[in-house]
Each structure stands twice: as C-alpha cells, then as structure tokens.
Amino acid sequence: MPDTPSPQGPFLQTPSQTVGPFFGYALPYPGGPDVAPPWHPDAVRFHGTVYDGAGDPVPDAVVEIWHADAAGRPIAVRGSLERDGHGVTGFGRTAVDRDGHYAFTTIKPGAARPDAAPHVLVTVFARGLTHHLFTRAYFADEDERNARDPFLASVDASRRGTLIAEADASGGYRFDIRLQGDGETVFLQFEGVAR
Amino acid sequence: MTDIDRDEPEIHAGLEPAADRVVVGGQPTLEQATISAEIAERHRAVREDASAAGRAVPVHPPRDFAPYRSTTLRHPTHELVRAHPEEIELVSPAFGHTDVAAEEGDLTIQHTGEPLGERIIVTGRILDGDGRPVRNQLVEIWQANAAGRYVHKRDQHPAPLDPNFTGVGRVITGDDGGYRLTTIKPGAYPWKNHRNAWRPAHIHFSFFGSAFTQRLITQMYFPGDPLFALDPIYQSIVDPAARERLVARYDHDVSEPEWALGYRWDVVLTGSRATWMEPEDADHA
Numbered sequence: 001m002p003d004t005p006s007p008q009g010p011f012l013q014t015p016s017q018t019v020g021p022f023f024g025y026a027l028p029y030p031g032g033p034d035v036a037p038p039w040h041p042d043a044v045r046f047h048g049t050v051y052d053g054a055g056d057p058v059p060d061a062v063v064e065i066w067h068a069d070a071a072g073r074p075i076a077v078r079g080s081l082e083r084d085g086h087g088v089t090g091f092g093r094t095a096v097d098r099d100g101h102y103a104f105t106t107i108k109p110g111a112a113r114p115d116a117a118p119h120v121l122v123t124v125f126a127r128g129l130t131h132h133l134f135t136r137a138y139f140a141d142e143d144e145r146n147a148r149d150p151f152l153a154s155v156d157a158s159r160r161g162t163l164i165a166e167a168d169a170s171g172g173y174r175f176d177i178r179l180q181g182d183g184e185t186v187f188l189q190f191e192g193v194a195r
Numbered sequence: 196m197t198d199i200d201r202d203e204p205e206i207h208a209g210l211e212p213a214a215d216r217v218v219v220g221g222q223p224t225l226e227q228a229t230i231s232a233e234i235a236e237r238h239r240a241v242r243e244d245a246s247a248a249g250r251a252v253p254v255h256p257p258r259d260f261a262p263y264r265s266t267t268l269r270h271p272t273h274e275l276v277r278a279h280p281e282e283i284e285l286v287s288p289a290f291g292h293t294d295v296a297a298e299e300g301d302l303t304i305q306h307t308g309e310p311l312g313e314r315i316i317v318t319g320r321i322l323d324g325d326g327r328p329v330r331n332q333l334v335e336i337w338q339a340n341a342a343g344r345y346v347h348k349r350d351q352h353p354a355p356l357d358p359n360f361t362g363v364g365r366v367i368t369g370d371d372g373g374y375r376l377t378t379i380k381p382g383a384y385p386w387k388n389h390r391n392a393w394r395p396a397h398i399h400f401s402f403f404g405s406a407f408t409q410r411l412i413t414q415m416y417f418p419g420d421p422l423f424a425l426d427p428i429y430q431s432i433v434d435p436a437a438r439e440r441l442v443a444r445y446d447h448d449v450s451e452p453e454w455a456l457g458y459r460w461d462v463v464l465t466g467s468r469a470t471w472m473e474p475e476d477a478d479h480a
Binding site for chain 2: 010011012013014015016017018019020021022023024025026027052053054056058064066067068073074075076077078079080081082089090091109112116119121123125126127128129130131132133134136151154155159179180181184185186187188189190191192
C-alpha cells in the first residue's frame with residue numbers, strides 16, 4: 001500500500017499516557033451518559049461493569065461510546081457536550097461508579113452494511129491503563145447479522161462472546177468489560193493505527 | 196464541577212497489597228532504586244522484543260508496565276485482535292464552537308480572583324499522521340494547581356487548594372489544527388506508587404481526531420524536569436524520542452511581555468486512513 005503512515009515517519013506520533021486517577025472533576029460532564037434523551041421512543045440502557053484481572057470492579061475508569069444512527073450511518077449532529085434534550089449524537093462519556101458500573105441511555109444503532117452487524121464502539125480509559133482500549137459491543141438479539149459479520153467471524157469462537165451485549169430484563173443491554181483474566185474482553189487493534 | 200468523588204486513592208489500585216507495597220506510617224516501603232531498576236529492565240525487554248521482530252520500538256507505552264504498579268491487574272494478556280475500522284470508526288463526533296465557550300480556554304479567569312502561580316500560555320497544532328491539521332475538534336485539559344494539588348476529594352496531598360483555580364479547560368481547534376490555552380504552571384505532586392514517588396509537573400490532555408481511531412489521552416510535561424528519569428508513568432514510554440515528544444518547549448515568541456511565559460506543544464495523532472500496519476507483539480510479550 002502506498003504511503004503507509006509510520007510511527008517513525010516525518011510526522012512523529014505523540015504517545016499515550018494514562019488518564020490517571022484524577023479525571024473525575026474534568027472528563028465527565030452533565031449529559032455525558034445521555035446519548036439519546038430518556039423520552040426517546042427507542043431509548044435503551046446500555047450498561048455494564050469494568051473488572052480487573054482479580055475479578056474486582058475497577059472504580060476509576062472512564063468509558064466512551066460512539067455509534068451510528070438507527071440506519072447504520074454516522075451521525076454528524078453537534079451537541080455531544082451540550083445536550084439539547086432532543087438529538088441523538090452517537091457519542092457518550094461517563095465515569096464508572098464505585099462499583100465499576102457505567103450506564104448510558106442511547107438508541108440501538110443499525111448495521112452499516114448488509115454483511116455487517118450493528119455495534120457500539122466502546123473505549124476504556126483508567127488509572128493503570130497506559131493506553132486506552134477499544135472494543136466493540138455487538139447485540140445478542142442480532143444472531144443472524146452477527147453470524148454474517150466478517151469481523152466477528154475472525155474472532156476466536158471461545159472469546160467471541162465477550163463482544164456481545166446481552167439483553168437485560170429492562171429491555172436494555174449489558175456489556176461487561178474484563179480488562180484481564182478469565183473472560184478477558186477482546187480488545188481491538190485497528191488497522192492503520194499504531195499501538 | 197461533576198463527579199469529584201469518583202476515584203479511589205492510588206494505593207488501592209485494585210491490587211492485592213503485595214509485600215512491596217506495605218504501607219508504613221502512610222508511606223509504601225518500595226524504594227525508588229527498585230522501581231528504577233525495574234524500569235531499566237522493562238525497557239531492555241521491550242527493545243529486545245522489537246529488535247527480534249525487526250520492528251521499531253513502539254511509540255505508545257506497553258500496557259503491561261509493572262514499575263507503574265496499577266498496570267498489574269489492568270492490562271490485557273491476550274494479543275489485541277486486528278479489526279478493519281468500520282465507517283463509524285473513521286469519523287468522530289461533531290464538536291464545534293457551540294459546545295465550548297471561548298473563555299473555557301483560559302483557566303485563569305474561571306473564578307472571581309486570580310489564581311496563584313506562574314501564568315503560562317500553551318499553544319500548538321494538532322495534526323494527523325499524514326500532517327493534516329485536525330480541525331474543529333475538541334481538546335480537553337485538566338491539571339493540578341501551582342502547589343501540585345488537584346481539585347479532587349481523593350487527592351490527599353497536603354498542599355493548598357487555590358479557590359481561584361479549578362484546573363479544567365476546553366478548546367476547539369482552529370482551521371490550522373491550532374489550540375491555545377492560558378493556565379498556571381502545575382506543581383509536581385507525590386503519589387503512592389512507591390516510597391517518595393513524585394510525578395513530574397504535567398497537564399493532562401484529551402484529543403479527538405477526525406477518526407475515532409485517533410482518540411488520544413496523554414500528558415504534557417515541561418522542559419528539564421528532574422523527575423523524568425524517576426517517574427514510571429513518563430518512563431512507561433520505552434522509546435526516548437517518543438517520550439520527549441510529550442515535553443513542551445519554551446517559545447519566547449509565545450511569551451507575552453509583563454504577562455505570561457509561552458510553551459509550544461504540537462501533537463500528532465495516528466494516521467486517519469485505514470492503511471495497513473504490521474501489528475506489534477501482544478501486551479504480555
């Protein structure tokens with residue numbers, strides 16, 4: 001491929017550093033978890049718990065989600081920081097609580113292509129994490145599309161389940177994130193992106 | 196001001212209290228010399244792995260970096276799984292000037308009085324890996340005050356809070372990818388990774404690129420800090436040239452007479468195009 005970017009190229013990449021422990025008064029913002037207004041007819045809860053390698057909840061992570069609209073298209077609407085109480089911007093951010101739990105109100109995105117399954121891009125930052133982690137949450141009630149999705153097919157079957165958000169009793173979706181150990185979540189290395 | 200009370204103090208770390216983290220009189224017993232030796236050993240191992248694989252030393256820190264103790268239970272042990280970015284991942288949320296008030300870029304005017312400390316200007320450009328400006332994107336910062344204290348309930352450093360300084364700012368980049376912030380030079384502060392551990396003065400920065408895959412949170416440092424060699428967070432970046440890219444440079448042309456010292460710090464996010472790059476070793480390597 002021509003002009004492949006290189007970390008040693010002319011534009012030298014800036015390295016990551018941990019978000020640290022003291023982001024709590026800076027990164028979370030009012031409305032951050034409200035990607036869709038709660039009254040939206042298709043609003044669902046998207047939530048889960050972040051666990052460490054000992055199986056303990058991580059109390060100081062910040063989670064971001066980013067997803068397409070119900071038709072699978074990117075959303076170019078402003079207002080992710082200053083929610084207007086109407087729009088759905090596709091972006092949300094929240095800190096986990098003391099029990100490692102995070103929760104967003106959003107809509108379920110659509111699939112971008114006939115052979116792709118709908119998903120939410122989930123990004124995790126935490127104290128002790130030197131560089132954020134990307135993962136994707138697919139939906140348990142999309143069996144057919146999930147089965148056709150080429151990325152899901154490329155994931156080791158024994159770990160694929162870590163990418164599936166389960167439907168919960170309230171009509172929402174639960175997506176737990178395990179940073180390490182048993183049931184360790186599949187984290188992503190995007191092509192074209194240096195680690 | 197939201198969620199001030201979210202976090203646990205460093206010492207909890209979600210870690211079992213390993214023998215080397217026993218706290219005596221409020222101080223861990225683990226010595227700097229041990230941490231420094233661990234840093235040197237980890238650097239050597241990462242360089243050897245890169246060399247054996249015929250690759251450059253990675254730009255980003257390994258997530259498994261034990262001298263920074265909180266990484267121990269928080270790094271994945273499986274290799275990251277390669278994914279081709281989908282369309283949504285190649286765009287970013289639309290931020291704009293409606294999201295951020297102009298005065299949010301000046302951290303010295305958020306209260307009725309002037310904050311204490313050395314007033315500074317930090318400016319630079321945000322570029323992607325191909326050198327294109329990252330326009331109209333959100334930059335967020337947070338930092339300690341001049342005494343090294345964060346406005347955060349769990350920050351127990353016995354240094355004074357400044358009623359005129361919160362330490363949080365936001366700006367939207369201009370057409371040239373430029374940003375400009377006015378703030379106070381933060382102080383160094385102690386933490387409990389090991390005995391007598393001090394973080395070099397730094398400002399936390401959060402960036403969005405034109406693609407979500409370019410997302411970056413990092414820390415900017417100041418030139419000549421004597422704590423660089425000792426700090427396992429700064430040293431978690433193995434490549435010394437990459438580490439130095441986190442250090443702003445003093446720029447006299449940015450300084451304003453009778454007002455503020457100027458620092459310039461340019462930032463390069465990863466390339467925005469879905470071009471292939473060889474993956475590196477697993478995090479546990």
